[in-house]
Structure formats: C-alpha cells, structure tokens
Amino acid sequence: MTLKRQQIHGAGLTLTFPLYLTAPPGDTDRLFVVEKGGLIKVIDRGSNTLIGTFLNVSALISTGAEQGLLGMAFDPNYSGNGRFYISYTDTTGSTVVARYLVSSNRDVAISAADRIIFTAAQPFANHNGGMITFGRDGFLYVGRGDGGSGGDPGNRAQNLSEVLGKLLRIDVSLGTHPPDPAYAIPPDNPCVGQPGAREEIWSMGLRNPWRFSFDRENGDLYIGDVGQGAREEVHVSTAASGGGRGSNYGWKIMEGNLCFFPSSGCSMDGLTLPVLDYPHTQGCSITGGYVYRGAALPALHGRYFYADACTGFVRSFRLVNGRVTEHTQWPSLSLSGQSIVSFGEDADGEIYILTSAGGLFRIVQ
Numbered sequence: 001m002t003l004k005r006q007q008i009h010g011a012g013l014t015l016t017f018p019l020y021l022t023a024p025p026g027d028t029d030r031l032f033v034v035e036k037g038g039l040i041k042v043i044d045r046g047s048n049t050l051i052g053t054f055l056n057v058s059a060l061i062s063t064g065a066e067q068g069l070l071g072m073a074f075d076p077n078y079s080g081n082g083r084f085y086i087s088y089t090d091t092t093g094s095t096v097v098a099r100y101l102v103s104s105n106r107d108v109a110i111s112a113a114d115r116i117i118f119t120a121a122q123p124f125a126n127h128n129g130g131m132i133t134f135g136r137d138g139f140l141y142v143g144r145g146d147g148g149s150g151g152d153p154g155n156r157a158q159n160l161s162e163v164l165g166k167l168l169r170i171d172v173s174l175g176t177h178p179p180d181p182a183y184a185i186p187p188d189n190p191c192v193g194q195p196g197a198r199e200e201i202w203s204m205g206l207r208n209p210w211r212f213s214f215d216r217e218n219g220d221l222y223i224g225d226v227g228q229g230a231r232e233e234v235h236v237s238t239a240a241s242g243g244g245r246g247s248n249y250g251w252k253i254m255e256g257n258l259c260f261f262p263s264s265g266c267s268m269d270g271l272t273l274p275v276l277d278y279p280h281t282q283g284c285s286i287t288g289g290y291v292y293r294g295a296a297l298p299a300l301h302g303r304y305f306y307a308d309a310c311t312g313f314v315r316s317f318r319l320v321n322g323r324v325t326e327h328t329q330w331p332s333l334s335l336s337g338q339s340i341v342s343f344g345e346d347a348d349g350e351i352y353i354l355t356s357a358g359g360l361f362r363i364v365q
Contacts, residue, residue, distance in 0.1 A: 001299055003330050005353065005361040010048035015041065015358040017068075021344025024074040024084075028347045030107075033360065036068035037061075038088070042107050045346065055100060055109040061088045062125075070130025075172075076138055078102075084109070085117065085140065085172070087132045095120045095128055097142060099172065117172060117182045120163050124148025127208040127226075135169075135243070136219040139186055142168040142200075143223075145208035151228060151261070152252040157205050160197040165251065167209060167223070167244065169202035190246035203237070205249040205271070211288035211342060215304075216349060219243060220319075224288020224306055225274075231256025232286035233274035234306060236319055247272040276317065276324050283308030289343035292316075294350040297365055303328075305351055305363070307340040314340070314353070333363065 008031075017036040023045075024030075030051065031043040038058030042051040061069055071087035078084060082102040090096050097118040101110045117140075122128060127145030135141055146152040146165035157165025171184040191197035208226040215222065219239035227233060233256045237244030248271050252261045256277030259266035289305040303316040303326070314333035317324045335355060344352040353361045 001365060003297075003332055004364050005333055005335075006364045008043070008048050008352070008360040008362060010044075010050070012050035013043060013048060014050075015360055017356050018342070018354045018358065018360060019068065020071055020342050021346070021352050021354060021360070022072055022074065023345075023347040024078045025076060026079065026347055031344075031346060031352075032072065033344075033354075034069055034072050034086075036070075037063055038069045040069075040072060040086075040109075051107050054107060055086070055111070057086065057088065060090060060096075062091050062093055064125055066126045066128055067093065070128060071132040073132045073134055073140065076134050083114070085132055087130050087142070089122065089128055089130075090119075093122050093125055095122055095130070095144070097132060097140075115182055118142065118168075118170070120144065122147060123154065123164075129206075129209055131209065131211050133213065135214055135221075136239075137186075138171075138173065139169050140172050140183075141202065141212070142170065143206070143209040143212055144168060145210075146206070146251065152207065155252065157207065157251045158248075158253070160191060160194070160201060160204065163198050163200060165204060165206050166198075166201050167203045167206065167212070168198075168200040170200055188245070203244040203247040203249065203272075205247075205251050205253070207251040207255075209288075210286075213288065213290045213345070215291040216293050216345075217291070220291070222288060222291065222304055223249070224286040225249065225251070226285050227277075227280070228252075228255050228260065230280055231258055231277045232280070232283060232308065233257075233277040234286070234288065234304075235272065236275045236304075236322075237272070238322075244272075249274075275319060275322070276327070282311065283313065284310040287340050287342060290345045290351050292349070292351055292363075294348055296348075296350060297363070305343060307343070307353070309339045309341055309356075312336045312338055312340055335359070 020034040067089040075083040126148040129143035131143040212223040
C-alpha cells in the first residue's frame with residue numbers, strides 16, 4: 001500500500017520546534033502539541049486551526065541542546081479530575097515532572113502547577129529522556145536518560161541507586177495537596193524492599209529512551225533507545241511477559257547488539273536484547289513511535305512506526321512471536337533534510353509525525 005503525509009495546517013497554526021502530540025482519552029475533537037520552548041498549543045482536529053495556548057511554562061525551563069518542555073500525559077481519568085502531567089528541564093537543568101489542572105475553560109490550563117511530582121538532578125545537559133505516559137495499569141511511566149555526556153561516564157544506567165538510565169513507574173493517583181505524598185511506589189515494582197535501590201525503577205540499562213509507548217490494544221511496551229556512536233535500537237517487552245518489569249536493556253555493557261564496555265567479550269547474561277537495531281551508516285538518532293491501532297488504515301494494524309532524526313527515514317515492523325516481521329521503509333513518509341523528533345497519537349489511534357522545523361503531519365493513505 002502507499003502511505004502519504006498529510007500536513008496539518010490551518011488558520012493561526014504555526015508551530016515552533018514541536019516535540020510531542022497527544023490528546024485526552026476519548027477527546028476526538030482536539031490535538032495538544034508540546035513545543036520545546038514551553039508552550040502547549042491546542043488544535044481543532046476537524047479544521048486543523050489553532051484554538052490557542054493551553055499552557056505556557058516558558059519561564060520555568062531551560063531550552064539548550066536537548067533540554068526544554070519534553071513531554072505531556074493526560075490522566076486516564078482526565079475527564080473527571082482535570083489532571084495532566086508535564087516533563088521538563090528546569091532553569092538549573094534538573095528534570096521535573098509536575099501535575100497541572102485544566103481551568104473552567106477546557107482549552108486553557110491553570111497556569112501554576114498543582115504539584116511538583118518528581119525532581120532529579122541532571123549531571124549533563126543531554127540525555128534527559130523526557131517521555132511520560134500512563135500504562136494500562138494506571139501508573140505513570142517516566143523515561144530517564146543516563147545523565148548525559150558520552151559513554152555514561154558515571155555508569156548510572158547500571159546503578160540501581162540512581163534513577164538515571166531507567167524507566168520509572170509511579171502511582172500519582174493520590175490527593176491533590178500536602179501532606180499527601182506526591183506519588184507512591186506500586187508494590188509490585190521490582191526493586192521494592194531492595195536495600196540501596198530506588199524503588200521507582202521499573203527497568204534499567206537505557207541510554208536515552210527519548211520516546212517510548214504502549215500498544216493501546218495489548219499493553220506491550222516499545223522503547224526507542226538512542227545509541228552512542230554505532231547502533232540505534234528498539235526494545236519490546238510484551239505485557240504477557242511482564243511489560244519490562246525488572247528488565248536490563250544492556251547499556252552501557254552493550255550498544256544495540258554490540259559490546260560497548262568492554263568493547264568485546266561482554267557478558268550478556270540477564271540482559272534483554274533489542275528486537276531490532278541498525279547501524280549509524282543508516283542514521284544516528286532513533287525516534288520511537290507507536291503501534292498503529294487507528295481506524296483509518298486497518299491494513300496497518302499492529303505495525304510499529306519509528307524514524308531516525310538524522311536521516312529522516314520512516315520505517316515500520318510487526319512483532320510476531322518475538323520476532324520482527326514485515327520490516328518496511330516508507331519513502332513517501334520520509335523527510336530527508338528534516339529532523340523527525342517525535343511521533344504523536346490522537347484519541348482515535350491515528351499517528352502523526354513532528355519535525356523540529358515546525359512540521360506536523362498525519363499518516364494517511
């Protein structure tokens with residue numbers, strides 16, 4: 001089949017470095033676009049026109065290099081509690097996850113945070129992670145890079161006393177104000193009760209899980225982990241196998257399916273290897289996406305889409321019995337010369353492509 005990029009543009013709609021797109025559960029009328037500089041804009045999905053600015057946190061954030069307003073997640077019960085969450089790097093460079101509330105106007109949020117949920121120092125300005133999303137279990141998953149620089153100099157991704165280089169899982173379904181805790185630890189997190197370990201940890205061994213997602217049909221976890229100098233990788237942890245609980249994805253012992261430290265003869269015991277990796281002759285920075293579950297393109301059901309931010313290709317595959325099948329490159333979707341920085345998914349499961357130059361496209365036939 002042939003796929004096309006349908007550009008989303010309409011009256012008043014200009015985007016500046018869009019990094020993410022999402023929508024509240026069940027809200028098929030609107031799209032919410034996160035901009036690196038600190039704005040969240042609301043788009044009317046029917047007319048593709050700009051409704052306005054939902055939230056402006058530009059005064060709170062740092063925007064150098066890989067920093068900025070990096071993620072957004074609507075509470076599964078958003079229609080009832082009006083809660084949503086954002087992830088950003090603050091003016092000191094630390095990573096912050098904060099809870100906000102919608103105002104009486106559904107297109108405008110209350111400007112001040114309801115709660116600061118989580119803060120973590122970042123030793124370097126890169127590898128901040130930044131993706132946040134809710135799993136089917138109702139818990140919030142937070143992607144954390146290894147802290148930056150190159151080669152994980154602090155070996156943080158393999159250190160269970162650090163939240164860096166990890167996927168965290170926390171319970172934010174608590175009260176709104178102190179003395180209620182900002183979050184709780186789900187009792188089945190793998191490090192609960194382990195001396196010296198951070199109990200928020202769900203899985204480890206990640207370099208920079210810039211974008212990860214759950215298959216909305218079955219809860220399988222897909223992680224696009226950005227590589228060092230040789231390989232880019234995709235990890236899949238099926239819900240049936242535990243959804244990544246306690247998984248060690250290998251960094252910095254391994255980069256993709258290659259030994260990294262040491263450069264040869266590394267032990268792979270206990271590691272969860274990627275289902276797919278590719279060399280830097282093909283790209284240099286993976287952008288993880290989504291498994292397509294929309295209604296408009298039924299032939300694509302079950303295909304996971306991903307891209308490379310450097311070369312602009314768009315590819316997809318199906319996972320069948322743990323193996324990659326139907327691995328396809330889509331030249332009609334590729335954006336050579338433009339940096340594909342994210343995918344987005346609307347309330348109907350349709351998939352969008354976002355570029356650093358301000359492009360926003362829906363995948364159509």
